[in-house]
Amino acid sequence: MIEKEVDVAIIGTGTAGMGAYRTANKNTDSIALIEGGVYGTTCARVGCMPSKLLISAAEAAYHSSHTDIFGVSVNNVTVDKKAVMKRLRSERDRFVGFVIESVEGFDEKHRIKGYSNFIDDNTLQIDDHTTVKAKSIVIATGSSPTYPGFFNGAGDRLITTDQVFELDELPESMVIFGAGVIGLELGQALSRLGVRVKVFGKGGAIGMLQDPEIREYADKTYNDEFYLNSDGDVKNIKNTGDAVEIAYIDVDGKEQKESFEYLLAATGRRPNVDKLGLENTSIDLDDFSVPKANNFTLQTSVPHIFMAGDANNGIPLLHEAADEGRIAGENAGVFPNIKSGLRRTSLGIAFTEPQMMTAGLNIHQVKEQCQACYAVGEVSFEGQGRSRVMNINKGILKVYGEQGTGRILGAEMFGPRAEHIGHLLSWAIQKNMRVSEALDMPFYHPVIEEGLRTALRDLNAKLFLGPEMIERCMDCGPGA
Numbered sequence: 001m002i003e004k005e006v007d008v009a010i011i012g013t014g015t016a017g018m019g020a021y022r023t024a025n026k027n028t029d030s031i032a033l034i035e036g037g038v039y040g041t042t043c044a045r046v047g048c049m050p051s052k053l054l055i056s057a058a059e060a061a062y063h064s065s066h067t068d069i070f071g072v073s074v075n076n077v078t079v080d081k082k083a084v085m086k087r088l089r090s091e092r093d094r095f096v097g098f099v100i101e102s103v104e105g106f107d108e109k110h111r112i113k114g115y116s117n118f119i120d121d122n123t124l125q126i127d128d129h130t131t132v133k134a135k136s137i138v139i140a141t142g143s144s145p146t147y148p149g150f151f152n153g154a155g156d157r158l159i160t161t162d163q164v165f166e167l168d169e170l171p172e173s174m175v176i177f178g179a180g181v182i183g184l185e186l187g188q189a190l191s192r193l194g195v196r197v198k199v200f201g202k203g204g205a206i207g208m209l210q211d212p213e214i215r216e217y218a219d220k221t222y223n224d225e226f227y228l229n230s231d232g233d234v235k236n237i238k239n240t241g242d243a244v245e246i247a248y249i250d251v252d253g254k255e256q257k258e259s260f261e262y263l264l265a266a267t268g269r270r271p272n273v274d275k276l277g278l279e280n281t282s283i284d285l286d287d288f289s290v291p292k293a294n295n296f297t298l299q300t301s302v303p304h305i306f307m308a309g310d311a312n313n314g315i316p317l318l319h320e321a322a323d324e325g326r327i328a329g330e331n332a333g334v335f336p337n338i339k340s341g342l343r344r345t346s347l348g349i350a351f352t353e354p355q356m357m358t359a360g361l362n363i364h365q366v367k368e369q370c371q372a373c374y375a376v377g378e379v380s381f382e383g384q385g386r387s388r389v390m391n392i393n394k395g396i397l398k399v400y401g402e403q404g405t406g407r408i409l410g411a412e413m414f415g416p417r418a419e420h421i422g423h424l425l426s427w428a429i430q431k432n433m434r435v436s437e438a439l440d441m442p443f444y445h446p447v448i449e450e451g452l453r454t455a456l457r458d459l460n461a462k463l464f465l466g467p468e469m470i471e472r473c474m475d476c477g478p479g480a
Contacts, residue, residue, distance in 0.1 A: 002130040006030045008332045009124055009134035011116045011276070013103050014041045016309025017140035019325025020332065021106060024138070027333030029107075032132045034124070036115030039103045040096040042142055042310065049095045050165040051185055053088040055351050058189035062353075069391050079194050081170035088165060117277040121302050125277075136304040136332040139291070140325060141272040143310035147265035151177065154263040155239035161186070161266050170195055171261040175246055178266030179230045181207045181350040184222065186266060188352050191226035198258070200232030200248070207350045210362040211412045214396050218414045221354065221394055237263065271311045281305070296340035298328040304335050319344075345430040349419045354381075354395045357418035360410030360429040366400045373403040377435075377459025379451045381415045386446040392416040397451060399425065399435075401459045406434040408459075417448045424452065435460045 007030040010020050018041075021033050043049060057079075064077045103111075114127035124132045145160035152158065159167075161182055172195065176187045179201025187199040199222075206222075209215040222228045233249040243259040250256050271290050283291045284301035291300045293307040300307055306328035309321035327341030350356035366374050378398045387393035395415020402409055411425045428438050435456050443453045460466035 001128075003133075004032060004130060005133045006032045007135050008032070008138065008329075009034065009132050009136075010138045010140060010329070010332075011124070012140035012142055012272075012309070012311070013039055014140060014142045014309060015043060015321040016142075016311070016325035016328070017138070018099075018102065019322045020138045020140055020306075020308055020329030021110070023326045023329035024333035025107075025110075027330070031107075031110045032112055032124075032134065033106060033110045034112045034114065034116050034126060034132070035103075036113070036127075039100045041099050044095040044099050045092070046162045046165060050088055050092040051182065051189075052351060053091050054084070054165075054193075055185060055189045057084045057088070058192035059353065061194075062192040066391075079170070081193070082168065084193060085165075085167055085169055092165065115275070117275070118280045119277070121281050121283075121305065136306070136335040138306045138308055138325075138328045138332050139273065139276070139311050140308045140328070141276065141311045143269035143271050145265060145268075146270040147177070147267045151237060151263065151265050153237035153239065154244040157239055157244035157261070158263050158265060161264070164264055172196065173260040174262045174264055175200070175244070175258075175260040176264045176266055177201075177232075177234075178268070179206055179228060180266065180268065181348075181356070183264075183266035184228075184352050185350060186264065187226060187228070188222065196260070198227040198260070199229070200234055201228070201230040202232070204231045206230050207352070207356045208348045208358050209356055209412060209414065210358070210364055211398055214398065214412055214414050217396055218354075218356065221414070222352070269310060273311055296327075296343060297331055297338050298324055298341070299331070299338065303338075304332075306332055319347075345426045347422055347426040349422055351419070354392070354415045355413075355418035357413040357422035358411070359422050359426040360408070361400065362410060362412060363398075363400065366409050370402055370409070374409065375401050375403060375459055375462035377401065377455045377457070377462060379455040379458065381448075381451055384448065384451045384454075386448045386450065387416045389446065390416070397421065397455050399452075399455045399459050401435050401463050403463055406436060406460070406463055406465045408433055408435055408438060415451070421449060421452050424449065434465075435463060436465060439466075 007028040008024045009032040010017050011034050013035040061079050064074050067074050112126055117125045119125050122133055145162050170193055174195055174197055176183050176199045179199055184207055187197050191197040206215050206218050219230055234246055236247040238245045244263045245259045247257050273290055282302055286292050291307050293300050293312055298306045298308055308324035308328040331338040345360050348358040376398050381387045381395040382393050397413040397415055399411045400409045408429050439456050443450055461468050
């Protein structure tokens with residue numbers, strides 16, 4: 001048995017673990033970086049990168065088949081189902097390779113392969129070969145797909161979001177459970193690539209959208225392309241050998257039975273903390289048996305143990321995991337001289353078409369924080385100039401502002417190029433910009449971002465800080 005004593009032990013080499021290692025290593029060379037599985041982040045292997053590769057293929061197929069409005073005819077658009085998945089995995093493996101190179105570039109004496117188990121608040125057992133005693137510990141073990149036991153009726157026809165990208169070719173059909181960001185991104189992409197798709201959600205939730213009007217608009221828009229029931233009532237799931245049969249109540253209240261090649265569970269992820277031996281520590285756990293952690297220092301109830309990334313049961317986004325890794329690693333490396341780290345304005349994006357975006361506070365948080373002292377500026381993209389030129393003129397943007405101060409508080413959007421507008425708004429919110437200050441910024445013509453200016457002008461007027469909106473204002477350009 002090898003025995004090691006270090007200043008910092010980091011469990012996990014995903015996005016958060018790598019960030020923690022780099023910052024901790026600036027303060028100490030006494031580190032144990034522990035990984036039980038394969039190197040490579042959730043984002044690169046099974047998350048944002050392979051899903052965007054699938055989405056890009058789907059957009060190519062869809063837009064090639066919808067050119068008639070421009071007076072352009074494209075005949076015989078076909079999808080090679082094996083070629084789509086082959087390119088996806090090839091590019092995915094390339095991204096994963098970059099991550100592996102990064103981890104293998106870390107000092108070899110710091111790296112330990114094996115699964116960690118807490119013996120006490122300071123001691124880890126790594127498989128059956130090493131014990132590590134650490135002054136501080138960062139838990140960055142990532143997450144895994146989770147789904148209700150009801151789905152097990154699908155047997156070997158059940159796949160998760162960690163497995164779907166390993167299919168040799170696109171299936172003929174797929175039923176997807178989960179109308180969150182991942183379920184909708186994959187559902188729309190698969191549908192555009194010729195897969196027969198049905199998506200079932202719960203409670204009417206659609207992605208991360210909170211505004212009822214925007215959610216309703218998105219629901220109708222998605223249903224124009226593929227079947228989506230955001231509050232599905234599924235009665236039974238059964239494996240029939242070469243398919244999975246589901247019985248469900250349709251939107252007309254009638255029971256239906258339908259078979260699909262696969263059932264895809266896109267119902268969320270759970271932190272990988274259940275096999276760490278946390279019962280051997282004095283860490284306080286939440287109702288889901290996950291350690292509680294301070295949002296700014298990433299400390300658990302045991303001051304020298306930190307949580308970062310997906311393991312923290314927070315927002316499962318790469319940029320959040322990277323920030324948390326850096327904060328936890330910095331504090332672990334200088335413990336006990338800790339400090340609060342920079343937490344950025346919330347920004348969420350879904351790469352469906354139209355895209356979804358949230359920045360800053362959502363409408364419910366605005367109401368709770370401001371009571372009645374807020375206003376909402378909005379714009380429809382159906383008549384917005386550049387959007388209409390490009391034939392992507394669907395969607396709504398709403399921007400929330402505070403009465404009195406005129407500060408921009410948050411925004412929500414379902415519409416074209418929301419990823420870009422989301423960045424502009426999140427930067428403005430983080431800088432505590434007032435609506436009038438944002439309106440002083442340059443807006444080119446013709447661009448989709450002019451829609452943001454329209455919403456800001458509407459908000460400024462409703463905050464009684466600017467003039468009433470002018471119908472078809474010509475300094476915005478036609479249709480802006």
